[in-house]
Amino acid sequence: MDADEFLAGRFAEHRDHMKAVAYRMLGSLTEADDAVQEAWLRLSRTDSGAIGNLGGWLTTVVGRVCLDMLRARAARREAPLEQRLPDPVVSPEDGGDPEREALTADAVGLALLVVLDSLRPAERLAFVLHDMFAVPYEQIATVVNRSPDTARKLASRARQRVRGTIPSPDPDPARQRRVVDAFLSAARDGDFAALLTVLDPDVVLRIDAGAFAEGGSWTISGAAAVAGRAPDFQRFTTTRTLEPVLVNGAAGLISSEDGRPRSVLGFTIAEGRIAAIDILSDPDRVARLTLTWPRG
Template sequence: MDADEFLAESFAEHRTHLKAVAYRMLGSLTEADDAVQEAWLRLSRTDSGAIDNLGGWLTTVVGRVCMDMLRARATRRETPMEQRLPDPVVSPEDGGDPEQEALIADAIGLALQVVLDSLRPAERLAFVLHDMFAVPFDQIATIVDRSPDAAKKLASRARQRVRGTMPSPDRDPVRQRRVVDAFLSAARDGDFAALLAVLDPDVVLRVDAGAFAEGGSWTISGADAVVGHAPNFQRFTTTRTVQPVLVNGAAGLISSEDGRPRSVLGFTIADGRIAAIDILSDPERVARLDLALPLD
């Protein structure tokens, strides 16, 4: 094996981890792939013999690339991230492939990705690398160009924001699915009382239909406001095929029409009720998802 082949194999051993880091940082599967590819290009131009810890070096590089990409988003003044749902990771209920499992490890639910998208780039990086991947603050400090104490404060602020914004989700997949099935049944029947019973009083509904779609992207809060959309839920469940799936490792649904996926629904279940519903129905983004599911 020559040096180039050895380097490529060494990089491949870290690729899944690097994509998981990039996905948490960017909330975009395509951009995560781009960040990992950029790390490979930088490695191929570097004297690998001078790298003592390849995994740590690559994690640092991906962190810096992601920071640059997040800052570029802000500079371009793209659609605010709070109006754009992160890419969901959709897998069968019996689990996905190893890369999918790595992407959603540590209960990185879709609602948590939404919260991460609201953090400042440096806060997000400090929180993601330290709290999710146990990267020491000395290493994080070199990426954000601050002291280790300052990096620790960034992670602390992000942690408080995350804890204060979203409830602690239920982890039991059976309980999750039971609640989602109750929602689906109530929606099909147009049963307002049953819908209210399954929703947390402060439930949040986020819909991302794409920047150019009629209705666009929007967010509403409160059980009464969400139940006001019961007719839409009923049409959704009676005119399309609805299939149970995992969305970022939690109970979710995917709807299809004529065998084509149309929408992905992610649910956050807390204390036996639905605390958040995230619906991605942007046709272009749904079509790009690697679903690998048998759609009827």
């Protein structure tokens, strides 16, 4: 084995970890892959013999790449990120995919990623690296070009923004699925009252149909307002084929029409009720998701 093959092998050992960091930073699977690829390019141009802790070095590099990408987004003055749902990670209910499990470990649901999208780039980096991956503030400081004390303050501000904005998800997959099934039953009947019983009073419904779709992307808050969409839910559940899946490790659904996936639904279940429903129906983004495992 030559030196390049050896280095590529060592890099591969850290690939899943790097993509998990990048996904939490960017909320985009494609951009996370790009960040990991950029880390490889930087490693290939570096004297690897001088790197004492390769895992720590790669984490720092990926963090810096993602920070630059987030800042580039802001410089382009893109539409507010809360109007664009993060990419969902979809897997079969029985799991069995180590890469996807690494991406969504530690309850990184869509609702949390939406909140992370509201943070400033440096705050997001400090929170993700420290609170999710236990990276020391001294190491984070080198990424943001600030002092360790400033890095600590960035993480603290982010933590305050995140805390209390989303409820703690129910960790039991079976309980999650029972709540989703109850929602589907009420939706098929167009039953407003039954929907209210399964929705948290402060439930949030987010739909991302794509920038160029009729209606675009929108958000509805409150149980009464969400249950008021009962006719839409009824039409949706009776005209589409719905397949139970895991979406970011939690109970979710894929809706299909004529054998083609049309949308992905993620649910946040807390204390026996639905606290958030996130629906991605942007045709281009749904088509890019990996939904090709053996099904049926």
